[in-house]
Structures are given as structure tokens and as C-alpha cells.
Amino acid sequence: MRVVIKVGGSVLSDGPGGSPWMREVQTFVAEGHQLAIVHGGGPAISESLRQTQTPIQFYQGQRVTTPEVLGHVIRILRGEMNALLVHALNRQGITAIGLSGMDGAFMVARHLPPKELGYVGYISDVKADLLDQLWTLGFVPVIAPLAPNEDHTEILNCNGDGVAEAVARHIQADLLVFYTDRGGLRTSPDPDARIVAHLTQDEIGTWIDQGKATEGMIPKLQAAQRALQGGVKQVLIGAFYDESEGTTHIV
Ligand SMILES: Nc1ncnc2c1ncn2[C@@H]1O[C@H](COP(=O)(O)OP(=O)(O)O)[C@@H](O)[C@H]1O
Numbered sequence: 299m300r301v302v303i304k305v306g307g308s309v310l311s312d313g314p315g316g317s318p319w320m321r322e323v324q325t326f327v328a329e330g331h332q333l334a335i336v337h338g339g340g341p342a343i344s345e346s347l348r349q350t351q352t353p354i355q356f357y358q359g360q361r362v363t364t365p366e367v368l369g370h371v372i373r374i375l376r377g378e379m380n381a382l383l384v385h386a387l388n389r390q391g392i393t394a395i396g397l398s399g400m401d402g403a404f405m406v407a408r409h410l411p412p413k414e415l416g417y418v419g420y421i422s423d424v425k426a427d428l429l430d431q432l433w434t435l436g437f438v439p440v441i442a443p444l445a446p447n448e449d450h451t452e453i454l455n456c457n458g459d460g461v462a463e464a465v466a467r468h469i470q471a472d473l474l475v476f477y478t479d480r481g482g483l484r485t486s487p488d489p490d491a492r493i494v495a496h497l498t499q500d501e502i503g504t505w506i507d508q509g510k511a512t513e514g515m516i517p518k519l520q521a522a523q524r525a526l527q528g529g530v531k532q533v534l535i536g537a538f539y540d541e542s543e544g545t546t547h548i549v
């Protein structure tokens with residue numbers, strides 16, 4: 299089975315070692331699945347910006363990325379988050395290798411249209427062969443959500459959920475799992491609200507319009523919808539093997 303796992307920055311800030319998603323990664327690898335991991339790092343980027351009194355701004359769920367902000371984004375995503383995650387996986391006996399869109403020219407991106415976003419993009423192409431080669435060599439690729447534009451003159455900050463969806467679509471994944479701090483999709487942004495077991499693609503727009511899914515959940519649901527429309531077979535928000543804490547199936 300081809301599996302893409304997206305691990306949100308909110309999950310990683312709890313520390314990767316021994317966490318439930320890490321146990322699931324170990325199970326996927328032990329069962330011989332072809333696994334790629336895409337990580338976030340939003341909270342760590344915001345913390346780095348706060349420490350230097352750099353303004354933090356979001357527009358339509360995406361970080362407004364000035365040249366100064368982009369410096370923080372590259373340092374945190376391709377530096378700290380990717381290195382620590384690869385290190386944590388290696389410690390668990392999983393031979394991981396870090397990459398971003400720039401490494402091996404793995405992915406390219408285009409600017410998202412709103413001008414006010416600055417250096418923000420969406421993935422327009424993925425070199426799926428590179429993943430095949432890494433899997434043949436026994437590596438688990440760990441992907442930071444950064445990519446150059448198509449003529450390699452700029453680096454663009456990309457939303458991690460969108461990168462996971464683009465990778466999953468390009469490899470025609472059997473399964474895309476979004477691990478996030480709230481377990482699954484809840485009936486409202488309230489952390490104590492109930493986790494819903496199923497959400498149909500047709501319901502996604504209404505959920506967003508009615509404010510039942512807000513902030514970071516919006517790009518996640520939109521990414522889930524694009525993945526299914528693009529041929530990914532199964533999309534989950536929450537755990538795959540251990541559903542005891544609740545998992546949402548997007549159908
Ligand atoms: N209906 C909902 N169910 C769960 N989380 C929601 C919902 N609506 C909004 N959210 C918000 O979405 C966040 C998860 O998205 P995000 O912050 O991007 O996480 P991650 O870093 O894991 O990708 C939650 O922390 C929560 O604040």
C-alpha cells in the first residue's frame with residue numbers, strides 16, 4: 299500500500315518520541331508499506347517570529363510570507379523540524395531521509411494568487427520517481443513543505459496539508475492520513491466537541507461556511523477533498539490503526 303502521512307506542527311510540538319502517530323509509522327513500515335511523511339511546523343514558525351518581534355499574519359488560512367518571514371520558515375521547516383523528525387525516526391529504527399521541494403528538485407510550486415500572501419505557493423508538480431527510488435533503497439522520505447517556483451528563482455512557503463495532498467495525488471496513494479492535535483474532525487472548533495466518524499465531500503463547503511470547521515481545519519478539509527477527487531483511495535483525519543480516540547473518514 300502507498301501511504302502518505304501528514305504530521306501537523308501542533309502534534310510535533312508535543313515531542314515526536316513514543317507518540318501514538320510514531321507507533322503507527324512503525325506499524326506501516328513493519329508491514330512493508332511504501333510510506334512518505336509530510337510535516338508541518340506552523341506553531342514553531344510563529345514562536346520564532348514572536349522571539350524576533352516579527353509580525354505574524356494569516357490570510358485565508360495561509361501565512362503571509364515576506365522575505366523576512368521566509369527566512370524563519372526555511373530555518374524552522376527544512377532545518378529544525380525536518381532534522382529533529384528524521385532524527386527521532388532513526389532513533390526508532392526507521393531509516394528516514396529528509397527532503398523538501400529543493401532537494402533533488404523533488405517538487406515545484408506556483409504562487410497562490412492573493413498578492414498579499416507574498417512567498418506562498420501550492421505544489422504544481424512532484425517527481426514521484428524520486429520516492430520510488432528512495433523506497434527501493436529502504437528509506438522513509440520525510441518532506442518539509444517548501445518548494446521552488448518552476449524556474450527555480452524563488453523558494454515558496456507551502457501549507458503542509460496541501461503538500462501532503464499533492465504528494466498523495468501524484469503517487470496515487472492508497473491512503474492519506476492527517477494527524478492533528480484534536481484527533482479527528484469535531485462537530486465544532488470546541489476541543490470538547492464530539493469527533494465525527496464520517497464527512498462526505500459534499501458537506502465540506504457547508505461545514506466551512508457555517509463555521510463548524512475554522513482556521514487550520516479549513517486547508518485540511520480542502521486538501522482531503524482534492525486528494526479524493528484526484529484519485530487517492532482513502533483519506534482520514536486521525537489515526538488509522540488505533541481509532542480508540544476517534545477518527546474522521548472523509549468519503
Ligand atoms: N471542527 C474542528 N475539529 C477539529 N479542529 C478544528 C475544527 N475547527 C477548527 N479546528 C482547529 O483546527 C486545528 C488543526 O489544524 P492545524 O492547526 O492546521 O493543525 P496541524 O498543525 O495539526 O495541521 C485545531 O487545533 C483546531 O484549533
Ligand SMILES: CC(=O)N[C@@H](CCC(=O)OP(=O)(O)O)C(=O)O
Pocket residue numbers: 305306307308337338339340341343359360361371418419443455456457458459514
Ligand atoms: C503557507 C503556510 O501557511 N505555510 C505553513 C507551513 C507550515 C505548516 O503547514 O504547518 P502546520 O501543518 O503545522 O499548520 C506556515 O507557514 O505555517
